[in-house]
Amino acid sequence: MSGTFRQFRYETEESLRIALFQIRANKIRSFLTALGVIIGIVAITMMGTAINGIDLGFEKSLAMLGYDVIYVQKASWSTMGQWWRYRNRPDLKTAYAAQLNRIIADNPDSRLDIAVPQLSTYQASARYRERLLQQTFSLGTTADYLLTASGDLSAGRFFTDAESNSNAMVCVIGDDIAKGLFPNEPATGKSLQLRNNRIRIIGVFRKQGKFLGLFSFDNQVIMPLGAFEKIYGTDNFVTIRVKIRDQKKIQEAKEELTGLMRRLRKLAPDDEDDFSINEQRAFKSQLDPIKNGIAVAGIFITGMSLFVGAIGIMNITFVSVKERTREIGLRKALGAKRRTILLQFLIESVMICLIGGLVGLVTALFITFSIERIVPDFPVRFSPGLVLASLVVSVATGIISGLAPAMTASKLDPADSLRYE
Amino acid sequence: MKPVIINMQSLCRFYVMGDQTVKALDNIDLRFIKNDYAAIMGPSGSGKSTLMNIIGCLDTPTSGIYELNGQSVAEMDDDELALVRNREIGFVFQTFNLLPRMNCLSNVELPLVYAGIDPEERRERAAAALVQVGLGDRIMHRPSELSGGQIQRVAIARALINNPAIILADEPTGNLDTATSHDIMAIFERLSGAGNTIILITHEEDIARYSRRIIRLRDGKIESDGTR
Numbered sequence: 001m002s003g004t005f006r007q008f009r010y011e012t013e014e015s016l017r018i019a020l021f022q023i024r025a026n027k028i029r030s031f032l033t034a035l036g037v038i039i040g041i042v043a044i045t046m047m048g049t050a051i052n053g054i055d056l057g058f059e060k061s062l063a064m065l066g067y068d069v070i071y072v073q074k075a076s077w078s079t080m081g082q083w084w085r086y087r088n089r090p091d092l093k094t095a096y097a098a099q100l101n102r103i104i105a106d107n108p109d110s111r112l113d114i115a116v117p118q119l120s121t122y123q124a125s126a127r128y129r130e131r132l133l134q135q136t137f138s139l140g141t142t143a144d145y146l147l148t149a150s151g152d153l154s155a156g157r158f159f160t161d162a163e164s165n166s167n168a169m170v171c172v173i174g175d176d177i178a179k180g181l182f183p184n185e186p187a188t189g190k191s192l193q194l195r196n197n198r199i200r201i202i203g204v205f206r207k208q209g210k211f212l213g214l215f216s217f218d219n220q221v222i223m224p225l226g227a228f229e230k231i232y233g234t235d236n237f238v239t240i241r242v243k244i245r246d247q248k249k250i251q252e253a254k255e256e257l258t259g260l261m262r263r264l265r266k267l268a269p270d271d272e273d274d275f276s277i278n279e280q281r282a283f284k285s286q287l288d289p290i291k292n293g294i295a296v297a298g299i300f301i302t303g304m305s306l307f308v309g310a311i312g313i314m315n316i317t318f319v320s321v322k323e324r325t326r327e328i329g330l331r332k333a334l335g336a337k338r339r340t341i342l343l344q345f346l347i348e349s350v351m352i353c354l355i356g357g358l359v360g361l362v363t364a365l366f367i368t369f370s371i372e373r374i375v376p377d378f379p380v381r382f383s384p385g386l387v388l389a390s391l392v393v394s395v396a397t398g399i400i401s402g403l404a405p406a407m408t409a410s411k412l413d414p415a416d417s418l419r420y421e
Numbered sequence: 422m423k424p425v426i427i428n429m430q431s432l433c434r435f436y437v438m439g440d441q442t443v444k445a446l447d448n449i450d451l452r453f454i455k456n457d458y459a460a461i462m463g464p465s466g467s468g469k470s471t472l473m474n475i476i477g478c479l480d481t482p483t484s485g486i487y488e489l490n491g492q493s494v495a496e497m498d499d500d501e502l503a504l505v506r507n508r509e510i511g512f513v514f515q516t517f518n519l520l521p522r523m524n525c526l527s528n529v530e531l532p533l534v535y536a537g538i539d540p541e542e543r544r545e546r547a548a549a550a551l552v553q554v555g556l557g558d559r560i561m562h563r564p565s566e567l568s569g570g571q572i573q574r575v576a577i578a579r580a581l582i583n584n585p586a587i588i589l590a591d592e593p594t595g596n597l598d599t600a601t602s603h604d605i606m607a608i609f610e611r612l613s614g615a616g617n618t619i620i621l622i623t624h625e626e627d628i629a630r631y632s633r634r635i636i637r638l639r640d641g642k643i644e645s646d647g648t649r
Contacts (some may be wrong), residue, residue: 006539008537011534336510336535403629413479418514
């Protein structure tokens with residue numbers, strides 16, 4: 001038994017040696033053959049990298065929203081675009097937050113931690129002397145806002161309870177606004193002009209980036225509710241931000257909050273909810289079809305290029321078998337069994353594919369690296385799983401495309417092959 | 422009495438070509454004993470090549486008995502035949518059939534690879550075989566760096582490497598000039614003197630004359646079989 005194994009090992013070593021000889025002797029041919037696999041593997045890895053990157057970017061964005069914050073709003077995020085379903089709902093009131101907080105405080109078992117009111121508008125622009133920033137996002141809230149939001153301040157401070165309660169005209173601004181309006185000087189201490197009101201900047205947020213590449217947290221002007229109402233009026237979009245105690249119990253927390261909101265809204269038991277409770281997971285359900293679409297398209301493209309590559313390799317291996325008919329005859333005459341010949345040609349095609357796969361991987365790695373360098377915001381991520389997957393795919397391509405020619409070779413008649421011209 | 426290496430009894434090999442059956446070998450009875458040195462002769466189409474293929478276990482008979490070194494070969498499958506070829510037969514071809522990309526040593530040790538011999542032993546035995554044919558100083562050369570006579574000597578070393586029961590040489594001098602041919606035949610003579618069993622296939626009378634026994638074929642039958 002060990003003799004058989006030893007023989008098998010030596011035959012395999014011999015086959016590896018022959019394969020290397022062959023590839024080295026036919027460099028251009030081997031390269032052209034491997035090209036199909038190279039392209040296929042680049043396609044696979046780039047697709048995988050893109051999907052990984054989308055996930056990564058998404059996770060980053062979700063972290064910005066906070067995993068432990070849910071949002072009471074008039075409309076639902078997961079059915080965005082169906083505005084007619086929500087149009088007739090009564091508006092939310094910022095006062096709900098205080099009412100909720102009272103109920104939460106009375107219930108020690110509550111899954112909810114704190115509710116924070118938020119008024120917001122996109123119809124804002126910020127001016128400082130001759131500089132004007134359009135399309136900023138103005139937001140009115142309380143001093144508790146920071147408990148429900150991510151982000152640190154790079155300068156100054158957030159407004160206090162006292163400032164919040166006294167409706168002081170102070171604000172904290174995002175990094176883009178600070179850079180845009182005050183390119184060469186500190187923003188804190190200066191006064192912004194919002195509509196016809198002047199408001200003093202007391203703090204600046206550190207840069208956070210965009211949420212899903214759409215909405216920027218660096219474009220915000222955050223101020224006390226009273227200040228917001230004074231500038232923009234009371235008729236604006238209301239959100240109640242609710243922080244929950246345990247993000248694993250988000251479902252129970254949502255149910256509790258629904259009950260509380262129904263109470264505040266005085267809904268009868270058979271009335272439908274006239275508000276929506278949103279969480280960041282709603283985005284995930286919107287993103288998944290996109291991700292799957294990319295994956296399906298990617299698999300199709302990759303599959304096509306690998307298929308074409310495999311046909312190329314099969315073709316070349318058939319040519320190689322034909323060219324080396326005498327060699328096959330000789331090896332058989334000297335004692336090579338069928339499986340020896342089969343193995344020899346299989347190893348050769350697998351080796352070409354594996355080399356192609358490695359070249360493809362390096363190319364993809366290089367492309368990924370370049371993208372990261374040139375467009376740092378573009379989400380790409382390479383993973384060890386991808387490396388493994390592409391190597392497995394390369395080997396599989398090699399076996400599939402080499403099998404038919406290798407079988408042909410192994411079944412050649414030694415006497416005829418030896419005489420083949 | 423010397424042991425019988427090859428025993429053929431009423432051996433036939435027919436080829437079917439369309440609706441016609443070609444009797445390449447028709448009822449052959451032949452025996453070779455140990456240390457035989459025989460030449461098989463005959464015009465083309467006489468069945469020489471078919472007989473060589475059968476003796477060399479590259480082909481199996483349509484009917485009849487073929488025993489090689491005591492084993493009945495007629496019913497063996499491809500892989501069993503490969504094993505017999507590896508152990509019992511040393512081939513020398515008219516066209517040399519060395520692998521051009523490999524050096525002499527690697528070419529000579531090839532049968533040992535298929536026999537599952539350790540690399541060190543392989544190299545030792547291959548080097549020894551090359552020394553035996555007078556190429557001890559050329560073991561790392563490639564076939565392209567050698568003359569025709571030298572290449573055929575490498576091929577003979579390869580045929581000897583596994584101590585086969587027979588050395589089967591198919592027109593071994595067919596591609597060589599007269600002087601080199603005689604050099605090669607001198608090696609066969611020496612091998613025969615050392616106790617090897619040698620079967621030559623040739624159509625050249627002066628090459629056949631080196632052997633001690635000449636078998637003439639015609640139309641798939643043995644025309645004459647004489648010891649000189």
